Amino acid sequence: MPLKQLYRRLDLNLVILTAIMVAVMAILAILLPGQFFSLRNLQSMAYQFPEFGFLALAMMVAMVTGGIDLSAIANANLCGIAAALILTHAIPEGSSEQKVLAVMAMAIVVALTLSLVCGLINGLLISYVAVPAILATLGTMTFYSGIGMAVTEGKGVVGFPDAFLSIGSGKIWEFPFPLICFVVAACTVSMALNRTEFGKSLYLFGANPIACLFSGIRNHRVTLTAYMISGLLAGFSSILMISRVNSAKVGYGDTYLLQAILVAVLGGVDPYGGRGKVFGVVMGIIILQALQSAFTLFGFTPYAKRLIWGAMLLVVMIIHFIILWYLGKKKLVKVNKTDR
Numbered sequence: 001m002p003l004k005q006l007y008r009r010l011d012l013n014l015v016i017l018t019a020i021m022v023a024v025m026a027i028l029a030i031l032l033p034g035q036f037f038s039l040r041n042l043q044s045m046a047y048q049f050p051e052f053g054f055l056a057l058a059m060m061v062a063m064v065t066g067g068i069d070l071s072a073i074a075n076a077n078l079c080g081i082a083a084a085l086i087l088t089h090a091i092p093e094g095s096s097e098q099k100v101l102a103v104m105a106m107a108i109v110v111a112l113t114l115s116l117v118c119g120l121i122n123g124l125l126i127s128y129v130a131v132p133a134i135l136a137t138l139g140t141m142t143f144y145s146g147i148g149m150a151v152t153e154g155k156g157v158v159g160f161p162d163a164f165l166s167i168g169s170g171k172i173w174e175f176p177f178p179l180i181c182f183v184v185a186a187c188t189v190s191m192a193l194n195r196t197e198f199g200k201s202l203y204l205f206g207a208n209p210i211a212c213l214f215s216g217i218r219n220h221r222v223t224l225t226a227y228m229i230s231g232l233l234a235g236f237s238s239i240l241m242i243s244r245v246n247s248a249k250v251g252y253g254d255t256y257l258l259q260a261i262l263v264a265v266l267g268g269v270d271p272y273g274g275r276g277k278v279f280g281v282v283m284g285i286i287i288l289q290a291l292q293s294a295f296t297l298f299g300f301t302p303y304a305k306r307l308i309w310g311a312m313l314l315v316v317m318i319i320h321f322i323i324l325w326y327l328g329k330k331k332l333v334k335v336n337k338t339d340r
Helices: 003-009 012-031 039-064 072-089 097-127 133-152 162-169 177-195 197-207 209-214 219-245 256-266 278-298 302-339
Strands: none
Touching: 012 278, 039 072, 039 162, 039 177, 039 197, 039 219, 039 256, 039 278, 072 097, 072 133, 072 219, 072 256, 097 133, 097 162, 097 219, 162 177, 162 219, 177 197, 177 219, 177 278, 197 209, 197 219, 209 219, 256 278, 256 302, 278 302
């Protein structure tokens, strides 16, 4: 293939992300010799990032529409609490293995159904009531957190069956089960966005809602479906989260909100909608998890980590704005030359 054609096919953002990822890994290998690439640290990362990865995918789907889902973490916590209450109250002492598995299945189904309902509420508010996404999801974030706080009184729900804990800490052929779940979810979301009519409608709606409407696409339905998918992905995250830490509580994963937005933007998702690839988001997740692991090895405090994530988000947004401004200016110059 000629170099010109290869260059045109390459996504510049993915090339930059690949370069950043290689640079980050190389620097961390030098700064933390024998620690960062140790088997123990890599296994820890493989078990930790899938739950956050689901939330990043949820944020991506919402942002492709030109909106945002600030309620994703609150949704995950509420679903986790619902599943935890079933697991701790519906399994009598001395129950058979079949009984335990049946209750586990019920808890997972309830959590995922509740996550769909939470996504449905977001979608209805945004698409049919015409509440701006940032305000709608900010309101539902507080609402879902309030329900969780009222149900648990701020206390953690602990004590799950061992079979359920294996979801967040088990292996299949030496591969962490949470990692397998995330890979399957990422591939499914990627295929849905790139190979289906819904995916094409979603990108078109995010890029130009008016053109989407005149194309015969029902904008309300696209928005509603997108936020339901976002909610469902948050529900899957809740199952992995509570099974890994063996407890459920309202405040779990609060730092994930800022990181999910950062990963989505870093992965090439346009905050204005219409652009973004799952592969870019996955690479952003790997970069962020590598940095998170390094900060832990360096002994950074949670406050320092939050400061760094906030600063990174600002820098990424500024760079994104500069790139958009440069591309817009370049297009304007081309138009002016054509007019002449």
